[in-house]
Amino acid sequence: MDSAERIEAASKFLLQSPPGEINDVLNDVRNIISDDDSLQAGVLPALREYNTTQFTTADVPGHQHQSIVSDAARIPSSNEEADAEASVDRYWDPRSRTSFRFDHLSLETSDPEHVEPDPESxxxxxxxxxxxxxxxxxxxxxxxxxxxxxxxxxxxxxxxxxxxxxxxxxxxxxxxxxxxxxxxxxxxxxxxxxxxxxxxxxxxxxxxxxxxxxxxxxxxxxxxxxxxxxxxxxxxxxxxxxxxxxxxxxxxxxxxxKTFKGLRRALPMTRSKLDWDRVLGYKLGAELTNSKNVFGAA
Missing domain, CATH: 3.90.1150.210 (F-actin capping protein, beta subunit)
Known part of the structure; x- marks a missing residue:
C-alpha cells in the first residue's frame, strides 16, 4: 500500500470516528502513515468534513457560549482553492454577531470580527x-x-x-x-x-x-x-x-x-427455571452452618 492509499484509508477511519473519539482514532492512524506532515495535509479534508457534519462546537471568542461549526455557519472567502489547503476556515455565530477563525486541527478559535446581520431576516x-x-x-x-x-x-x-x-x-x-x-x-x-x-x-x-x-x-x-x-x-x-x-x-x-432473549436459552440444561429464592436460602443456610461451627469450636 503506497502513501496515497494509506492517507485515503486513514481519512475513511476518521470520518467513521464515534462521538468524542476522533483524537483516539487520529493517534491510531498515525501508526499507519508514520509521517505526521503527510498525515496532517492528507487528512485535512476529512477533518473538515467530520467537524462540519458532526456539528463540532466552538467557543465564540469574547463570549461565554458556544456556536456550531457547520456548512450553514461557514463564511465563503474569495480564495476557495487556497482555503482548501489550509486548516483554518471562517465561521460565524449569529447570536453574538461575531465571525471567527476555526482551526480544524486544533479546534481552536481566533480573530473575532463583528458581522452585521441582514435587517430583513x-x-x-x-x-x-x-x-x-x-x-x-x-x-x-x-x-x-x-x-x-x-x-x-x-x-x-x-x-x-x-x-x-x-x-x-x-x-x-x-x-x-x-x-x-x-x-x-x-x-x-x-x-x-x-x-x-x-x-x-x-x-x-x-x-x-x-x-x-x-x-x-x-x-x-x-x-x-x-x-x-x-x-x-x-x-x-x-x-x-x-x-x-x-x-x-x-x-x-x-x-x-425479544431480540436479545432469542440469543440465549430460555431454560438451563435442566429444562427447569432456577429458583433464585431457594438459592439464596441455601446460601444463608450455609453461612449459618459455618457460623455455628465457628462458635462450637470456640
Missing part, C-alpha cells in the same frame, strides 16, 4: 433563536443550538442542535444532532434527526440512526409573526423529537424482551 431569526434556547434548556442536559438565516432569502432559516455525552470511564459515548430548515413562504419544516451511540466495553457496539422530518407549517406562522410564530415552530420540533425519542425507547424495550 434578523427579527424572526432572533425570535427563533430565543425559542430554540428555551427549548434547549428544557430538554437537553448539555447542548448547543445555532439559528442561521439563508443567503438570498428572508423567509428561510436553519436551526441546528447538537448534544454530546462522553463517558470513557464506562466505555460509551453518544451524540444527538438535529437539523431543520424552516421556510415561512412555502410553509414547510424539513429536517433530520441523527443519533450516534458507541458502547465498547469488552466489545464494539454502535447505533447510527437517522429520522427524516417533513411537516407543513400552520398558516398562522409567518416571518412577521415574531415570538409567537417562533414558539409554534419550536413546538412542532418538540413534538417530533419527543415522538422519535419514544420510538427509540420502545425499540430498546423490544430488543431487550
Amino acid at each position: 434578523e427579527p424572526f431569526r432572533a425570535a427563533l433563536e430565543t425559542a430554540s434556547l428555551a427549548y434547549l434548556q428544557a430538554h437537553y442536559h448539555d447542548g448547543v443550538v445555532s439559528v442561521f438565516p439563508t443567503p438570498d432569502s428572508s423567509t428561510r432559516f436553519i436551526i441546528q442542535i447538537v448534544a454530546n455525552k462522553y463517558n470513557p470511564n464506562n466505555f460509551w459515548s453518544g451524540r444527538w444532532r438535529s437539523h431543520y430548515t424552516v421556510d415561512t413562504s412555502t410553509k414547510s419544516l424539513e429536517g433530520q434527526i441523527l443519533v450516534n451511540v458507541h458502547y465498547y466495553e469488552q466489545g464494539n457496539v454502535q447505533l447510527s440512526t437517522t429520522h427524516t422530518v417533513s411537516l407543513t407549517l400552520p398558516p398562522a406562522i409567518s416571518s412577521s409573526g415574531g415570538p409567537s410564530s417562533a414558539s409554534k415552530v419550536l413546538a412542532l420540533i418538540e413534538a417530533e423529537e419527543g415522538k422519535y425519542q419514544t420510538s427509540l425507547n420502545d425499540a430498546y424495550a423490544e430488543m431487550s424482551e
